[in-house]
Amino acid sequence: MLCSDLVAHYGLKKSRRVSIQESLGIFLLYLAYGCGNRLVQEFFNHYGEIIHRHFHKVLDVVVNLSKDIIKPNANFNETIPEHILNNPRYYPYFKDCIGAIDRTHVKAYVPQRYQIKYIGRKNYVTQNIMVACDFNMCFTFAWAGWEGSAHDTKIFNEARRRREVKCPLPADGKFYLVDAEYPNKKGYLAPYRGSNIRYHIPDFRRGQTRAVREPKGFKK
Template sequence: MLLSLAMVLAIKRRSARLRRSISYAYHALSRYNIRSININEMAFHSDRQCVDNCRMDRRSLSKLCYLLTTRGKLKGNRNISINELVIYFLHIIAHNVKNRVLKRQTARSGETISRHFHLVLNSILRLHNILLKKPEPIPENYTDDRWKWFKVQGCLGALDGTYINVNVPANDKPRYRTRKGEIATNVLGVCTPNMQFTYVLPGWEGSAADGRVLRNAISRRNDLKIPQGN
């Protein structure tokens, strides 16, 4: 009698473990399918979808992934590929997507998304020598009318400030409020005629004037250096 009861209990426990294993495998497979479908729809279905979601076509995306792997030291793992890391990163910065939104789309936790975002960001920063081009003087025979006023000897490009909306604590909002009433950070950028950035200074509050940001860019430790043109 006792032996029969023990056998029944053992069979029930084994059946319960088997059901849990099957359930876990089913949910894991479901998450994998969700991620695969999501990645294909975001980037690999067509160039148009890739541009809409990542702001670049599939060819440019492949080049960026290659650079991040070979020069940026970005590594994937068995749970996420390089392509998936980069696509999620580009989607976040292109559309200001929040973690709580993306975690539903990707079946991942917010902590995982945040950690992966910073992995790609660190790899991007390692490519600054490649992505930030050295300026070259604008030639006198340059045909673009937008730069006709810059055809002076030694002109290397143009600089301007722009506002980028940010989320800050309530007690910091007055400092980040722009003259248009938006909560933003004032970013100084310097670019060449073909829109290649040669200098970027982020971090200033939206209430700061452009002149103040420029003075800080020139006087800070890693200051804005103006190369001599030809």
């Protein structure tokens, strides 16, 4: 079914030597087990260049598939999530909240000439991924590929500006909860930037507070 869908709707084509099923198998073997090119060559009995080419061919169409799968419900801006509606801790305070936005850094492997700009706060090569999720803990948006050194606010602004990435925007009166690294603006509610707050779950467990840097030009 997945092969048929990728062929019919996303343009995946077979080659003279490699079938659609084999191309998808190469792609899934890489993802499931993190195999190196040599092991995949032995498994499928193809040259390394063929393995490399077909992996990236399937990757391109799966990225387009992901934009149609990782998305919110059609009425996400119109209803109150049951998790909020049925919980007096959250209702009515978060009745207009439609989800949360955060970022994560994932290790990346890039050519050596590009590695410097992919080294960010983690001090190793990563890509910065912006994600959104709903109150069912399902991803509704994911944008991967940014350099580890890219600022979260830049990625956030580009996601809202570029329609082709299909970032689900809040309607008037609705809002996302966002990480402290994102801007606090209409439709996006960031944590209070006090002098000392408990921010991450480990801070609560240890009973510690975490200082949050106040924005430039901020006056008490």
